[in-house]
Amino acid sequence: MSDIAKRSAQNPILKPQDLKPSREGLKIECLLNPGITEFEGRTIMVVRVAERPEQKPGTISFPILSPSGSMEIVTIKSDDPDLVADDPRVITYKGRDYLTTLSHLRVLESDDGITFRDRATLTGQGALETFGIEDCRVSKLGDTYHLTFTSVSENGVAVGLRTTKDWRTFENHGLIFPPHNKDCAIFEEKIGGKYFALHRPSSVDLGGNYIWIAESPDGLHWGKHKCVARSRDGMWDSARVGAGAAPIRTPKGWLEIYHGANSEHRYALGGLLLDLENPSKVLARSNEPIMVPQAPYELTGFFGHVVFTNGHIVRGDDVHLYYGAADEVVCKATLSINQILESLTWV
Numbered sequence: 001m002s003d004i005a006k007r008s009a010q011n012p013i014l015k016p017q018d019l020k021p022s023r024e025g026l027k028i029e030c031l032l033n034p035g036i037t038e039f040e041g042r043t044i045m046v047v048r049v050a051e052r053p054e055q056k057p058g059t060i061s062f063p064i065l066s067p068s069g070s071m072e073i074v075t076i077k078s079d080d081p082d083l084v085a086d087d088p089r090v091i092t093y094k095g096r097d098y099l100t101t102l103s104h105l106r107v108l109e110s111d112d113g114i115t116f117r118d119r120a121t122l123t124g125q126g127a128l129e130t131f132g133i134e135d136c137r138v139s140k141l142g143d144t145y146h147l148t149f150t151s152v153s154e155n156g157v158a159v160g161l162r163t164t165k166d167w168r169t170f171e172n173h174g175l176i177f178p179p180h181n182k183d184c185a186i187f188e189e190k191i192g193g194k195y196f197a198l199h200r201p202s203s204v205d206l207g208g209n210y211i212w213i214a215e216s217p218d219g220l221h222w223g224k225h226k227c228v229a230r231s232r233d234g235m236w237d238s239a240r241v242g243a244g245a246a247p248i249r250t251p252k253g254w255l256e257i258y259h260g261a262n263s264e265h266r267y268a269l270g271g272l273l274l275d276l277e278n279p280s281k282v283l284a285r286s287n288e289p290i291m292v293p294q295a296p297y298e299l300t301g302f303f304g305h306v307v308f309t310n311g312h313i314v315r316g317d318d319v320h321l322y323y324g325a326a327d328e329v330v331c332k333a334t335l336s337i338n339q340i341l342e343s344l345t346w347v
């Protein structure tokens with residue numbers, strides 16, 4: 001048995017047509033990879049909204065932001081010899097990489113965890129977010145919510161941080177991890193007086209797409225980096241791995257639900273168990289994934305064969321997992337923490 005996730009009968013719970021585009025002339029192409037938390041008895045979702053103009057035959061067009069925040073639409077002929085467009089998510093034009101959509105983060109709230117309404121909008125700001133912001137994790141420390149997300153620009157893919165106490169006003173702290181880095185999840189408790197975070201630097205030559213851990217005295221400045229989990233040849237997580245939401249404290253250790261992709265770009269989920277006192281020490285890991293794309297809405301979409309999570313709510317033994325399916329819709333599933341722990345292989 002390799003998939004222990006009970007999918008919600010209401011899946012997908014959120015689809016592109018459920019929200020309004022951020023401005024006229026744009027279409028929401030995908031809703032994906034939501035960060036989740038609770039605030040004043042409600043569920044807060046920070047969902048990634050990926051937009052572009054309605055596509056016309058014979059051209060590819062996508063928005064980019066200027067450092068001052070104005071939007072420009074770039075249009076390229078599909079048969080332009082300088083265009084490489086074989087991935088629906090990214091293109092290369094005249095040797096430079098661009099994203100096919102521009103993402104912002106929409107803050108939604110819900111009374112039942114299923115039906116969400118708009119609360120706030122966060123958009124890319126400045127020269128390091130001109131290609132947008134994506135895939136937000138939310139960690140609550142004291143009364144402050146830490147939002148870590150991917151900041152994308154021609155300078156690279158990096159981790160930005162904003163904080164809020166009221167989910168109306170947000171403080172922008174800039175980048176906390178420079179390119180190439182994403183999938184950053186801050187632990188929701190200090191350990192030995194220090195903040196800890198998982199993050200995912202990428203290396204093109206030596207090394208790869210591995211999960212690292214870092215510590216910090218203040219949640220802003222990070223050091224003492226250590227590599228905790230590498231991709232594994234021939235396994236379900238052979239090409240890349242990255243942290244999901246903040247690790248879950250269990251009596252056996254910190255349980256991190258992470259994503260792994262294989263060489264066919266299939267994104268599945270597994271567990272990683274870290275020592276409670278020394279979280280750079282890996283105790284156990286999934287040799288088989290705990291959730292694999294199999295529902296129709298996970299197999300086909302903007303980028304099929306993807307389940308990707310970076311948000312959950314824990315109630316007793318249940319993890320209420322929110323996830324992006326096929327890079328297009330938002331779904332929900334429930335998993336048992338004990339069942340995940342039992343399925344892990346101790347190292």
Ligand code: MAN
Nearest residue numbers: 089090099134150152157182
């Ligand atoms: C990858 C995918 C895209 C994302 C870019 C930049 O190509 O995850 O969806 O936009 O990275 O983060």
